[in-house]
Amino acid sequence: MQLVSRYCFISVCLMVLLINKPSQVLAEETKLSSHQMPYSSLSAKIDGELTDEIWQHAKTFDLNIVNYPWNNKGSPVKTSAKIVENGEYIYVSFFAEDPEPEKIQAFLGDRDTRWGDDIVGIKFDTFNNRRLNYEFFVNPFGVQLDSIKNEMTGTSNDSWNGIWDSYGKITEAGYQVEIAIPYRILNFADNDEVKTWAFELIRSYPRDTRLRISHIPLDRNNDCWLCQYPEIQGFKEAKTGKNLMVTPALVATRNETKDIYTPEDNWHSENDVDAGVDIRWGINANTLLNVTLNPDFSTVEVDSGQLSINKTYSLFYDEKRPFFLENADYFASNYDLVYTRNIADPDYGAKITGTEQAHSYGFFITNDTETNFFVPGNTGSDLATLNRESHSAAFKYRYDFTDDLSVGAISTLRTADDYHNYVFGIDSKYRLDDSNTFSGQLLNSNTQYPTDLYQSFCYGESDTDCDQAKDVDCIFGNCQYSEQVHRTKFDNDITDLAYKATYEHSSEYWNITAEHQNIGKKFRADLGYMPRADYQSDKVLLDRLFYGENDTFWQEMKLSGLWQINHNEKGEFLDKTLATSFTIDGPMLSTFDAMFTYADKVGLREDESSLAIDGNTTRFTEKLATFYANVQPNSQLYLESEFIIGDKIDYRNNRLGDYRELYANISYNFTRHLETELYYTNSTLDANGANVYQASLTELRVSYQFDVHSYLKLNLVYSDIDRNPENNPYLSVSKRNKNLSSQLIYAYKLNPQTVFYLGYSDNSFQDDYLNHLAREQRTFFTKISYAWMP
Incomplete structure (x- = not known):
């Protein structure tokens, strides 16, 4: 009841602010300029020449205002854009002049990989409700970059891929781009009336600094840039056609494994040929239906490597599968309740x-x-696996009362034999004015675990170890318990609440975030990424911004401060963090950041048979300094590095250690076609005068892009973890663990759905029982899919 009362109090405050909003503020509606979208029955050949007759009917815009980092000052380069539609396509063209075309930064690459290049593009809010907008960008070689920006969450989803046409070419005077966006990939009001959309035309111009050039000025004191976009009216003849796409796919794999601990063991192979189909049907321009049957995700490129050593919470990985990415923003909320990487191998959707x-x-x-x-906790989380089929579902609804107030409802579920998790909640966002925003979410969950699930988090020799009474050896990881035993051992279903309330201020010189959240001890959101439970947090983040002049070596500088304190549901202290940072940009597209963190934290539970914090943990003080820098000396070379040094908890042994971590990234484009990226992370922890562990992760990615449609990629990920068994007193550890995974893949992509893949991947491993890396798995695969659009 206390949680509900707090949330109701916040909600009442928001409504009072709404009702009592000064009348003069309500009356000051933003006067947005309006344009007419020209219509022509002609069409254009997308070849970058801009000579088709339809362009004579187009409306021309000059992009001559730099919004960032300059404050609406004149652009040093000229850019013009034209826009016209013919009832089936929206055509957009750009002519980007450049006094030094040899300095144009552009390379061939896979879709959505060249955001750092010279690019031009357009943004559309097709419902003109200032909540979501489509973004279509193209580099000078025609490489496509598209995304959906969610104004409610402030995030962009560049994993969304529409099917549209583009072409780019470099000329003696700069470069020019031609774009055709079909109405069938857009959601908009489905009627024969004149429609009003919000839009913006943009050029990104990276030289010594990166200039954001637009055809409109934008007010830095208004955090909602989408709210300031002008309107364009027309689209009366817009038709989505049948808006049906059927994409059958055929996948063939050969998977081979062997027992690397048995030298005489041979490879064991398994062949599989599988067929599936994806259906995308625009029931109308407002509503989209996606169906997938027997989908296969084996050709998704390997995830970026991450070191998990000395981390207590589960790692996060981006979603890459088209079915889950399509309109994923419709399910976004204050908490991450829909994390579809939890759905591993579906038969249908x-x-x-x-x-x-x-x-x-x-x-x-x-x-x-x-x-x-x-399975969440307040000192760590772990992954649970049930060997049974399950079903998952999610529902999200949002109603926009006004341009400033939105209220939504969300629900998720997961069910299997002897298991379910149901979540239901409401969320809201209210813009008090241009710079101040309130948001909140209240959730309730009901969960039933299998009665024996807790045993999968027992580390004893028998299933009854977790049922034994406390004994004197049950300390510092020697106990047969883990925190997740307590989080899953229930005789009946469990119910609890979670809520979050956030205030944000964003203006030209100040950013302020104040947030309170409380996640109940028995709250679960198993379809989402919520690794914490039995947890309440208060946080304040403050940024002070400074801006340089056009002729200074820096353009923006930021001083930041963070205060955060966390407790469990009983009010027992978990940790408190104070941090300050300084960030400045510089020449050659460089950034430098220095952050100093002071954190008071609890370590492991001394008696793991109890969830108590007070009297059951030791407090440690972490003092860390983090230095980060990146620079781009020329268009071909990008350098990035981060160094962390200081005192950090050794979680496995419940003590404070000396910590050092180095991260480096080198990206080099040898030619317009060939790019190499090398990532390296080295993490070292010492305690009691000796080494605890040293871990390194090396990732090499080499890509040869034949053209905008086809590429050959080699990905290598190598991890090397060396532990000191003599200095890990509370944990039995392997002295060495090495892992090498590789993938070679050729791809031809006519569009995001019509693709051909041919690839090979393998995995090798080494530990104390092997004197060399031994290959334990290899896979050969091919996939072909074709997007049929009647």
């Missing part, structure tokens, strides 16, 4: 998303041949 005036909605349902979810 169906999703419907849409917008109708002030209403937005999304629903999906899918099964999974296995069941994975996070």
Whole structure:
């Protein structure tokens, strides 16, 4: 009841602010300029020549205002854009002049990989409700970059991939780009009336600094840039056609494994040929239906490597699968309740998303041949796996009362034999004025775990170890318990609440965030990424911004301060953090950041048979200094580095250690076609005068882009973890663990759905029982899919 009372108090305050908003503020509606979208029955050949007759009917815009880092000052380069539509496509062209075209930064690359290049593009808010906008950008070689920006969450989803046409070419005077965006990939009001969309035309110009050039000025004191976009009216003839896409796919794999601990063991192979189909149907321009049957994700490129050593919470990985990415923003909320990487291997899925005036909605349902979810805690989380099929679903609805106030409802579920997790909640966002925003979310969950699930988090020799009474050896990791035993051992289903309330101020010189959240001891959101429970937090983040002049070596500088304190549900102290940082940009597209952190934290529970914090943990003080820098000396070379040094908890042995971590990234484009990226991380922890562990992660990615449609990529990820068994007193550890994974893949992508893959991957491992890296798995695969659009 206390949680509900707090949230109700916050909600009442928000409504009072709404009702009592000064009348003069309500009356000061932003006067947005309006343009007419020209229509022509002609069409254009997308070849970058800009000679088709349809361009004579287009409306021309001059992009001559630098919004960032300069404050709406004149652009040093000229850019013009034209826009016209023919009822089936929106055509956009750009002519980007450059006094030194040899300095144009552009390379061939896979889709969505060249955001750092010279690019031009357009943004569309097709419902003109200032909540979501489509973003279409192209570099001088025609490489496509697209995304969906969610104004409600402030995030951009560049994993979304629409099917549209583009072409770019470099000329003696600069470069020019031609774009055709079909209406069938957009959501908009489905009627024969004149429509009003918000839009912006943009050029990114990276030289010594990166200039954001637009055709409109933007007020830095208004945090919602989308709210300031001008309007364009027309689109009366816009038709989505049948808006049906059927994408059958055929996948063939040969997977080989062997027992690396048995030298005489031979490879054991398994061949598989599988067929699937994806269906995308625009029921109308407002509503989209996606269906996938027997999908296969084996050709998704390997995830970026991450070191998990000395981390107590589960790692986060980005979603890459098209079915889950399509309109994923419709399911976004204050908490990350829909983390679809939890769905590992579905047989089918169906999703419907849409917008109708002030209403937005999304629903999906899918099964999974296995069941994975996070078991949260307040000192760490772990992954649970049930060897059974499950079903998952999510529903999100949002109603926009006004341009400033939105209220939504969200629900997720996961079910399997002897297991379920149901979550239901409401969220809201209210813009008090241009610079101040309130948001909040209240959630309730109901969960039933299998009665024997807790035993998977027992580390004893028998299933009854976790049922034994406390004994004197049950300390510092020697106990047969882990925290997740307590989080999963229940006789009946469990119910609890979670809520979050956030205030944000964003203006030209100040950014302020104040947040309170409380996640109940028995709250679970198994479809989401919520690795914490039994947790409450208060946080304040303050930024002070400074701006340089056009002729200074820096353009923006920021001083930041962070205060955060966390407790469990009983009010027992978990940790407190004070941090300050200084960030400045510089010449050659460089950034430098220095951060100093002072954190008071608790370590392991001394008696793991109890969840108590007070009297059951030791406090440690972490003092860390973090230095980060990146620079781009020329268009071909990018350098990035981060160094962390100081005192850090050795979680496995419940003590403070001396910590050092170095991260470096070198990216070099040898030619317009060939790019090499090398990532290296080295982490070292010493305690009691001796080494505890040294871990390194090396990742090499080499890509040869034949053209905008095809590439050959080699990915190598190598991890090397060396531990000192003599200085790990509370944990039995292997002295060495080495792992090498590789992938070679050729791809031809006519569009994001019509693709051909041919690839090979393998994995090698070494530990104390092997004197060399031994290959334990290898896979050969091919996939072909074709997007049929009647």
